[in-house]
Amino acid sequence: MKDFDRLIMTDLSKSYGDLHVLKDFNLTVDRGEFVTLLGPSGCGKSTALNCISGLLRINDGRIQIDDEILDDGRHIFVSPEKRGFGIIFQNYALFPHMTVYNNIAFGLSVSHQPKDEIKKRVEEAIRMVHLEGQEQKFPGQLSGGQQQRVAIARSVVIEPRLLLLDEPLSNLDTKLRIEMRYELKQIHKRLKRASVYVTHDQSEALALSDKIVIMKIGKIQQIGTPKEVYLHPANRFVADFMGYKNIWKAKISEITESEGQRQIVLESKGFKFISRSTIADNIQGDTAVINAAKRGEEVLVAIRPDDISLGATAVNTLEAIVEVTEYLGTANQISARFTDDTLMQARVTPSHRISVNERVSFHIDPQKIVVIPEDEEEA
């Protein structure tokens, strides 16, 4: 099917009775783009995917591809089999009574393609997913990874104009998941077709996506490139999801901006912090932070465990009493308690010897302290 320039979703909403599973959902997917919907279970990411596929109807809003409206929540509805999209399910959904060959050929054969054409394209797809020699086996005779490959081949062989992937890797073991992740990326590069990918795994999202959409209970929290959402989370929820395990309330005492750099001086837990960042226009959280500072309201500082190091330095030094240390091989995971009884998570190089109940100094690079607004609903 012919390619498109833009898939546009405007103000989508979907609810079951009083339960809003999707609300004010606005998103565009450009030609060839790999977009990931990321969030914990129940955040509405799969619902959004099913609305795009047409397996679910929206209650309100509009889904369109360029000028063609697919669903307007009222009169217009293009049924899923006519949308020309491919989908890969978490459980693969292979037809158990068909061979690998017939599974892959299914989409072509229901649209009455000539037999030679089917054969040619199915063989090509089988080569692409490295399943040569497995054509006459049934899905039950294949391993999980092989079944996944069949599912991929089956959905790309029909040359969908959009590929939808619903947690396709979550049934695989860690090693295979990383291998398949790499292969999915290769396939996406080769096909050059837009994809919408749903996952709850942030590392998958970061590795695969051009654009990440982070969702929580039916609402989009942040849209950005992997780097943007990783380095500049828009609110507490996104920060927490992106692995900022230390999120503390803080009060801004000073903001200075010069030569494209912004420096924020804050106070938290009785310590003084300095956060330095490059000023960028498209960072969602920044405006909210600056507005909060003007009103004298509290903000949050977010710090990853990996960005906390041992020892005191000139700035950003803090002290806490070590409660637990865990040896993780590449690092020591430390839980330390502040005087206000809250805990800090740090991951430091394992060469340091630290004993429990010891009072220890830590420091944090000013570039690694992220300031986010206190109230995530405002973001």
Next chain:
Amino acid sequence: MDRRKGWSAETIGFLFPAVVFLLAVFIYPFIYAVQLSLTDSEGAFTLGNYVKFFTDLVELKTVWITLKISLPVTILSIVLAIPIAYFMRRGIKHEKLVTFLMMLPMTLGVVLIAEGMITYFGRNGWVMLLLEQLGLVADRSSLIHNYFGVAASLFIQTFPMGLIILIGYTSGIHSSLEMAATMLGATSAQTFWRVMFPLMMPGILIAFALNFTSAFSVFTSAIMLGQPTSQTRVMAYAAYVHAYEYFDYNFCSTICILMIIVQLIIIGFVFAFRNRLYKGASAVGKG
């Protein structure tokens, strides 16, 4: 778990009650019946009972009569159950009530159904009177005490069983298979015939086999709602007559053994047909 092959003392011990039960109530009576069918009243070996069955047109005709009643009833009950089971595969509103109502005929018992049908469908029953008023029937004697009466009551008895087996099968087919077919561009008809129907097939065959064997051994309905001496002289009735009116247990056993053989032949045909169909379906599109 310990998965030793071979027969340990425990295995034999656990199997013992089941084996005794099978031997006592199934194997022994079966062998006894086979032996009876192959002997005369003096106990001497003979093939005479079988010769008699196949040469006496009245007896031979019972095979045809029984098949003529049981096969169409079975086929109709399954053909009707397939779309209903398909429709109910994701559950429906008030499913428990609907299932209960459908199961009710199974709990009523054959005699009660027959009594009811005699009352409602009989010469002065309200169904008959209604049909007459509507001008749909010429006289008031066509619904019971004939082929239709027996077939209708058999349908009422067997349909729920087949339907319940099929609902179990269809609801066990994961909904993502249908979604996958749809997303691959299949119309709902293509999805049904190429994905759902083949996956329902094992259930269809089991339902067919159960409904057929239960319809083939029809006895009570054939007497109460049919004409057991002529139009609905089914095999089970013939066996009964020979056993309890002529006291010829040997010939009765012969009829019973032949009933088993006919049923096995029909079920064998159905499964052979399925195997051909199944291989055919999975060969589509092979280069």
